[in-house]
Amino acid sequence: MANLPKTTSKGSANTYDGFGIPLILPAWIIIGFFLVIPVAMMLVYSFLTKEFRGGVIWEFSIGAYDQFFFYRGLFGDSPPTIEWTYISIFWRSIWQAGLATFFCLIIGFPTAWFIATRTGRNKPIWLFLITIPYWVNLLIRTISMKFLIRDNGPLNEFFLSLGLISEPFHIINTNFAVQLGLFYSYLPFMVLPIYAAVERYNFALSEAAADLYASRTVTITKVILPTVKPGIVAGCILVFVPSLGAFLAPDLLGGAKNFMIGSLIEEQFKGAAGNWPFGAAASMILLSLVLIVLTFYARSQIKDQL
Amino acid sequence: MSIDNNIAIDIQNVTKMFGEFTALKDVSLDIKDNEFFTLLGPSGCGKTTLLRLIAGFEAVSQGAIMLYGQNIADLMPNKRPINTVFQNYALFPHMNVTDNVMFGLLRLGQEKTNAKRRVSEVLELVRLSDFANRMPNQLSGGQQQRVALARALAPSPRVLLLDEPLSALDLKLRQAVRLELQQIQIQTGITFIFVTHDQEEALTMSDRIAVIDGGRVQQVGSARDIYEAPENKFVADFIGETNLIDVNVSNLEAGKGSCILPSGENITCSAAKGARAGPGHLSVRPERIKISVSGKSLLEGTAVRHIYLGTDLHVEVKLSTGGNVTIRMQNSTQIQIPDVGQSVGLDFDPSSARLLVD
Amino acid sequence: MASKSLDFRHFTGFKSLTLLCLFLLYAPLIIVMIYSFNDSNSITRWDTVSLRWYYDLFYGVDAPKFKAAAINSVSIAIMAATSATIIATMAATAMLRSGRFRGKSVSFALINLPLMVPEIVTAVATLIFFSAIGFTTGYLTILIAHIVFCIPFAYLPIAARMQGIEDVYEQAAQDLYATRFQAFRLILLPLMTPGIMSGFLLAFIISLDDFIITNFVKGAGVETLPTVIFGAVKQGIKPNIMAISTLLLVVSVGFVALSYFVGRIGEKANPTTTKNGD
Numbered sequence: 034m035a036n037l038p039k040t041t042s043k044g045s046a047n048t049y050d051g052f053g054i055p056l057i058l059p060a061w062i063i064i065g066f067f068l069v070i071p072v073a074m075m076l077v078y079s080f081l082t083k084e085f086r087g088g089v090i091w092e093f094s095i096g097a098y099d100q101f102f103f104y105r106g107l108f109g110d111s112p113p114t115i116e117w118t119y120i121s122i123f124w125r126s127i128w129q130a131g132l133a134t135f136f137c138l139i140i141g142f143p144t145a146w147f148i149a150t151r152t153g154r155n156k157p158i159w160l161f162l163i164t165i166p167y168w169v170n171l172l173i174r175t176i177s178m179k180f181l182i183r184d185n186g187p188l189n190e191f192f193l194s195l196g197l198i199s200e201p202f203h204i205i206n207t208n209f210a211v212q213l214g215l216f217y218s219y220l221p222f223m224v225l226p227i228y229a230a231v232e233r234y235n236f237a238l239s240e241a242a243a244d245l246y247a248s249r250t251v252t253i254t255k256v257i258l259p260t261v262k263p264g265i266v267a268g269c270i271l272v273f274v275p276s277l278g279a280f281l282a283p284d285l286l287g288g289a290k291n292f293m294i295g296s297l298i299e300e301q302f303k304g305a306a307g308n309w310p311f312g313a314a315a316s317m318i319l320l321s322l323v324l325i326v327l328t329f330y331a332r333s334q335i336k337d338q339l
Numbered sequence: 340m341s342i343d344n345n346i347a348i349d350i351q352n353v354t355k356m357f358g359e360f361t362a363l364k365d366v367s368l369d370i371k372d373n374e375f376f377t378l379l380g381p382s383g384c385g386k387t388t389l390l391r392l393i394a395g396f397e398a399v400s401q402g403a404i405m406l407y408g409q410n411i412a413d414l415m416p417n418k419r420p421i422n423t424v425f426q427n428y429a430l431f432p433h434m435n436v437t438d439n440v441m442f443g444l445l446r447l448g449q450e451k452t453n454a455k456r457r458v459s460e461v462l463e464l465v466r467l468s469d470f471a472n473r474m475p476n477q478l479s480g481g482q483q484q485r486v487a488l489a490r491a492l493a494p495s496p497r498v499l500l501l502d503e504p505l506s507a508l509d510l511k512l513r514q515a516v517r518l519e520l521q522q523i524q525i526q527t528g529i530t531f532i533f534v535t536h537d538q539e540e541a542l543t544m545s546d547r548i549a550v551i552d553g554g555r556v557q558q559v560g561s562a563r564d565i566y567e568a569p570e571n572k573f574v575a576d577f578i579g580e581t582n583l584i585d586v587n588v589s590n591l592e593a594g595k596g597s598c599i600l601p602s603g604e605n606i607t608c609s610a611a612k613g614a615r616a617g618p619g620h621l622s623v624r625p626e627r628i629k630i631s632v633s634g635k636s637l638l639e640g641t642a643v644r645h646i647y648l649g650t651d652l653h654v655e656v657k658l659s660t661g662g663n664v665t666i667r668m669q670n671s672t673q674i675q676i677p678d679v680g681q682s683v684g685l686d687f688d689p690s691s692a693r694l695l696v697d
Numbered sequence: 698m699a700s701k702s703l704d705f706r707h708f709t710g711f712k713s714l715t716l717l718c719l720f721l722l723y724a725p726l727i728i729v730m731i732y733s734f735n736d737s738n739s740i741t742r743w744d745t746v747s748l749r750w751y752y753d754l755f756y757g758v759d760a761p762k763f764k765a766a767a768i769n770s771v772s773i774a775i776m777a778a779t780s781a782t783i784i785a786t787m788a789a790t791a792m793l794r795s796g797r798f799r800g801k802s803v804s805f806a807l808i809n810l811p812l813m814v815p816e817i818v819t820a821v822a823t824l825i826f827f828s829a830i831g832f833t834t835g836y837l838t839i840l841i842a843h844i845v846f847c848i849p850f851a852y853l854p855i856a857a858r859m860q861g862i863e864d865v866y867e868q869a870a871q872d873l874y875a876t877r878f879q880a881f882r883l884i885l886l887p888l889m890t891p892g893i894m895s896g897f898l899l900a901f902i903i904s905l906d907d908f909i910i911t912n913f914v915k916g917a918g919v920e921t922l923p924t925v926i927f928g929a930v931k932q933g934i935k936p937n938i939m940a941i942s943t944l945l946l947v948v949s950v951g952f953v954a955l956s957y958f959v960g961r962i963g964e965k966a967n968p969t970t971t972k973n974g975d
Contacts, residue, residue, distance in 0.1 A: 047796030048867045048885075049877055056791035057804050059784045060848060064807050067845045068819065071826035075818075078825050143711040144718045159715075166722040168953040170906040172923045173942045176930055177725035180732070180939070187728050220722065278815030280909055285930065295817050302824060302913065309825070316821045323815055396868055416871045429869040433887050442883075443873030494873065 072320070079313035089309050097314035119297070123318065126293040129208070129283075130276035133215035137223040137272045140216075142265065145227035149234075160228070167221040175281045178217050182210060182286075206288035214282030215272075222271035230264025263334075270330050274323055294319050346407075347372045347498055347530040348393060353402030355388055362388045364554045366402075370498075370532060371547075375524050377533045379541040380551035381577070386534045389551070390500050393532065394423050407497065417446075422491035423500040427507065428483045430475040436462070436486050437471045443494040461489040464523060481512050488523070498530045505540065517544055538578050542566065550574050570611045572697050575622045582628070582664045584638075588619040588694050596694045601660030604637055610694040619696045625653065625667035627691040630674055636684030638664065642677040652676065656683050726946060733939035750940035759929070759937060766925040770905055773840050773921065778900035781847035782855070785896055786889070788848070789856040790881070794864065811846040819846065820913035827914065834916030842914050843904045850903045851896035854960060858892025859885075891963020898956035902949055 049056070082092040101119045148159040166174065181188050182204040189201035204210050234257065242252045280295030287293070294315065301312025348370040355363040363385045370376045378386040391397045393404060395416030404412045411419050422443065430439050437458055444454040462468045465485040475483060484504055491499055501520075505513045521544055524531045535541055541548050542562040550557040550565060550573070558570045569575035572583065586598040588610070596610035598621055608621075628638075640658040652668050654677060666685060668676060677683045734746045754763055788808055792801065811819065823842050827834055862885065870880040886893075908923040915924060922945060929938050 048794050048864050048871075048880065049790060050796040052877075053791045053795035053798030053801065056787045056795060057798075057800075060788040060808060061804070063784060063845055064810060064848065067823065067826070067841055068810060068814070069807075071822035072814070072818070074826050074829050075822040078829075140714060140718055143708070144715040146708070147711040147715040162719055163722070165950060166726060168902075168950045169726060169946045170908075170923065170949050172906070172908045172927060173729075173946050173949075174725070176926070176938070176942055177729040179930075181725045181728055187732070217722070217725070220718070274815065278817045280817055298817055298821060299913075302821065312821060313825060316818045319815060320818045323813075323818075327813065394872060396872075416868070417874045417876060421872075423869070423872045425865060425869060427865070429863075429865045431866060431869070431884060442870070442875075446874040446879065490873070 075313045075316055079310055079317050081310045081313075083308045083310050094310075097308070097310035100308075100311055101314055101318070119315070122292050122297050123294055123322075126277055126295075127322075129211060129215065129293060130273050130279075133212055133219065133276045134223075134269050134273045136212065136216050137220050138265070138269065141220055141223035141268065142227055145224045145264075145268075146231055148224075149228045149231035163224055164221055171218055171281060174217060175214055175285050178214055179205065179285050182213070205286065206290065208287070210286040211283050211293070214286040215276045215279060218279065218282055219272040219275055222275070223268035226267035226271065227261065227264040230261045230267075234260050266330070266333070270326065274326060277323065278319055345372050346370070346405075347374070348532070349403075349405040349408075350389070350393075351403045351405065353389075353392065353404065354400050355385075355392060355397065356400045362554055363392075366551075366554070366556055368549055368556060368559065370530060372407075372530055373528050375521065375531045375533065375544060375546045377535060377541045377545040377548045378551055379535060379538060379548050379577075380557075381536055384551045385554040386536075386551050387502060390423075390502055390532065390534050393498070394421055394500055395419050420494075420496050421498045421500060422494060422496040423502065424484075424487045424491045424504045426502045426504065428475075428487040428504075430483055430486055430490070432475055435472050435474050436467065436478075439475070439486060440490045440493050442490065447494060457493055458489075461493045464492070464526070465489045465519075480507055481516065484508065484516070488520075492523075492527065492529070496529065498532060501531060501533045503535055504533075505535070506537075513540075520544065542578070550577060552577070568609065568611075568693065569622065569695065570613060572620060572622075572695050575620075575693070575695060579624060580665065581622045581624050583620040583622055583695075584662060584664070586619060586621045586694075587617065588614055588696070589616050591616055598694060600637055601658060601662075602637060602639060606637070606689040606692070608689040608692040608694060611696070614694050614696050617696075619694055621692055622695050623664075623687050623692045625665045628664065628666040628685050628687045630666075630668075630677065631684035631686045634684075636686050638685040640664065640683055640685070642679050642681050642683050645676075645679065654683075656685065729939050730943045730946070733936070733943040735936060735939075750936045751944075753937045754940050754944075757937065762920070762925060763922075763941060766920040766922045769836065769839075769919060770922040773836070773843055774901045774904040776840055777843035777847050777904040778851070778897050780844045781851040781900045782893060782897045784844075785848050785851035785855050785900075786893060788852060789859050790885075793856060793859050794867075794885075808852055809849055812849045816909045820910040823910065824913045834914055835919050838914045838916070839911055839919065839921065842910050843907065846907070846910065847900035847904055851900040854895035854899060854956075855889065855892045858889055858895075858960075862888050891960050894963065895956045895960040898952055898959065902952045902956075905945075905952075906949060 078089060079097050080093055080095060081089045082094045082096060084090045144163065148156065148163065151159055180186055182202075183189070184201045184203060184205060186205075188204075189198075192198045193201060204213075238256055238260070239252050242256045247255070278295055279293065280299055283293040284296050284299070287296075298312050298315050298319070301307045301309060301315070346369045348368075350366055350368040350370075353363055353366045354361065366385075366389065378389060380386045388397065392399055392412075395411070395414060395418075399412050402412070403410045406419070406421070411421075431442065434442070437455070440458045440461060441451075441454045444457055445451070449457070458471070459468065462471060465488055467482060467485050467489065470478065470482060470486075475486070478486065484507075487504070504520075505516055508516060517540060520531070520533075533541075533544065542565075545562060547559060547561055548565055549559045552573050558565055558574045560568075565574060565578055569578065569581075575581045575583070584601070586600065588596050588598055590597040590607070591610055591614055594609055594612075595607055596614055597605060597607045598619070599605050600621075638656075638658055640656040642654050643657045643663075644655040646653040646655070650670060652670050654666050654668060656664050656666060656677075658664060664685065668674065733750055734748065735750075754760060785808075788804070791798070792804065792808075814822075819842075823838070823845075824834070827838050832838065866884050866888070867877075867880040870884045871877065875883065906923065907921075908927060911921050912924050912927070915921070920928070922941070926938060926941060926945075929935065
């Protein structure tokens with residue numbers, strides 16, 4: 034004990050020992066009251082009956098989930114057939130989120146690698162450049178993307194004026210537009226974790242590998258990628274999860290034909306046509322999906338550390 | 340219970356545990372008023388823990404700590420009239436020198452004008468008056484250390500604790516500061532409790548030293564006591580260098596004992612208090628062993644190595660009966676230095692040797 | 698040849714991809730900014746440079762609407778950021794400086810909970826909650842919802858800064874007769890200032906920028922800048938939208954940059970370690 038020990042146990046200092054609970058109480062109250070309880074209420078609401086004008090009647094029913102999964106109800110006269118409308122919306126959202134993650138990965142990974150391997154003073158500059166757009170309000174970013182790719186927007190104007198095309202590219206209100214929007218929204222979430230992982234990677238390891246007769250390919254697959262993998266996984270999660278529940282990109286860029294979960298849920302709470310229990314049910318299903326993904330991620334982290 | 344006012348800190352049977360780990364085992368010590376007392380030991384021996392217990396940053400698991408007769412073991416650190424000079428100085432980075440030094444005085448309720456006067460006094464004592472308005476990160480290591488000292492002295496504590504305050508300084512600075520610290524202690528009359536792992540520091544500065552290892556006090560005494568009369572193998576080995584020759588101890592009586600050397604000679608010398616008859620060690624310091632001038636010698640062997648140290652030369656001798664012994668010869672000596680491989684005869688005065696058990 | 702195969706810093710095409718990436722990220726924003734200075738009524742044809750639409754924002758037909766929304770946004774952001782910063786500072790002190798206490802590990806999950814729940818789910822849950830307890834939606838509900846999700850954002854820089862401050866300073870303070878509260882007020886808090894300011898600015902901008910949750914819990918009468926912009930876009934993108942978007946864009950970037958630099962300058966002026974001068 035040559036140094037004055039800074040901490041007693043588990044890396045936490047205890048200058049204010051005994052004051053822990055009063056200090057953490059406000060956070061517990063605010064988040065407990067206004068997030069945890071609301072989510073619990075949402076769970077309750079998903080089992081209530083819809084009221085005609087929006088809102089709910091306090092009567093237990095599994096109608097919401099029923100409506101979600103089954104056509105004409107589980108307890109109707111005919112045997113239940115699966116209602117595909119909503120499930121397909123969920124499925125499409127998962128698919129869109131997955132695609133967005135994929136695109137973020139193939140563009141984000143080289144970008145992250147490139148930035149992390151710049152030398153000295155350049156590195157923070159590149160990093161700065163890549164994160165500034167993220168600081169802009171998501172709404173503004175989505176709007177500007179919409180503005181850009183509209184049928185009579187600057188992009189099409191540009192191509193038309195060059196004579197490259199005779200008719201404008203119809204990009205807006207397509208799946209591709211949504212993809213573009215999601216990519217634009219969440220790319221930095223892919224770049225930053227990969228950047229962090231590559232930055233930490235000790236390039237001397239690859240020299241050691243070469244010293245032991247590894248070829249370039251082998252070094253990449255067996256030495257570098259495994260070390261960087263946690264960053265890649267983190268980046269994928271950080272893009273996939275928000276994309277799943279995204280609202281702005283599908284709504285502003287995808288239009289009516291590209292309904293995703295976010296839009297579906299939002300619709301349930303707007304005005305008289307809404308169905309609150311149904312919206313609550315859909316939200317619960319989304320939340321469960323996200324929790325499953327996060328649990329898998331947490332488990333894999335723990336497993337990796339063993 | 341009589342209160343002995345001469346004792347500043349009386350540590351009574353203190354044990355400290357961190358979970359399963361026992362850092363201090365049944366430690367009892369008394370530190371006298373106006374004493375420069377050092378806790379000396381290797382890393383992890385518990386000396387810093389003991390210091391923190393005295394300061395109040397840890398609570399004792401068992402035992403009492405008396406400050407001039409009053410048990411302070413249950414008091415918070417801000418209630419103990421004891422101040423600390425921390426190892427890395429811990430100067431408040433956002434305050435200048437004057438504010439740092441004034442901090443304790445203000446907390447005690449002193450008026451600002453009085454406090455400022457005291458601050459100048461103390462800064463003069465540590466010879467830093469010109470730096471009163473500097474910020475800590477504008478000071479050198481040695482200067483920061485003096486500010487830390489001034490800050491701890493300003494509230495006129497009854498006891499001052501110093502946690503390895505010299506370890507971050509380079510050698511020349513360390514030697515200069517050692518003298519300064521001693522002078523300040525004499526001038527202020529405050530009891531200093533000094534923690535270090537550097538035995539040279541301990542030997543040069545202290546009135547008394549407590550050698551600590553493995554959470555236990557191994558020996559307490561003046562520098563001379565500890566060096567000349569170590570009580571066990573650890574102390575003999577930790578302070579300075581020594582040769583330990585395996586012998587059989589016998590005839591223990593009144594602090595003396597006998598043993599038979601490997602060569603067959605029977606000698607009588609002083610014995611440690613804990614010595615028992617049976618297997619033990621004979622401790623002889625390298626500087627006490629001389630090359631034999633007569634034909635007969637107490638120890639015989641072959642020189643195997645030279646270690647050149649500037650002023651000294653250490654010669655390692657492999658004894659004919661097994662084991663190694665190091666002798667110290669000054670490089671200015673007139674005596675012939677044995678070459679490597681040459682047979683050597685060694686002598687020493689039995690009164691400089693000591694019988695030890697572990 | 699050996700050095701080539703060892704060089705993992707340079708892969709062909711990576712630089713081009715990065716530049717493409719940056720181009721994709723900046724292009725839409727830059728185009729919006731450029732067009733916001735377009736004088737023409739249409740947003741597609743380019744006329745002369747003018748500040749017409751900015752003028753329209755402040756004095757035109759929609760001006761009162763925007764102004765009211767801006768006032769709401771800014772006032773909510775200030776109050777939410779302040780509350781979140783105070784709560785987060787207390788929470789950080791609990792997590793990093795108060796030893797063990799019951800529920801400590803759960804607390805860490807709790808503080809990060811708003812970050813893990815998808816925004817739309819939070820929005821729905823909050824709306825349902827207020828409806829169930831009969832609390833009318835409006836300004837206050839927006840404020841409360843904002844405080845909740847601002848807490849983790851304020852917490853991050855505050856906790857990071859606090860972790861970098863060794864607790865030896867507070868020990869030294871206590872050694873010099875300070876009570877724990879004095880140690881907190883005179884030593885820890887001043888040293889933490891850059892982190893607290895950073896946290897506040899971050900929370901401020903997060904609150905200012907929020908759309909989804911605000912949209913759900915605002916009820917009919919109240920608008921914030923993002924919701925009013927969204928509503929306007931639904932009716933078709935008009936040039937004054939470009940103008941307000943540009944303004945909001947510049948403010949957002951400016952605030953985050955400020956938050957970052959405050960942290961850095963604070964670090965230099967109030968270093969958490971005193972390095973030896975020699």
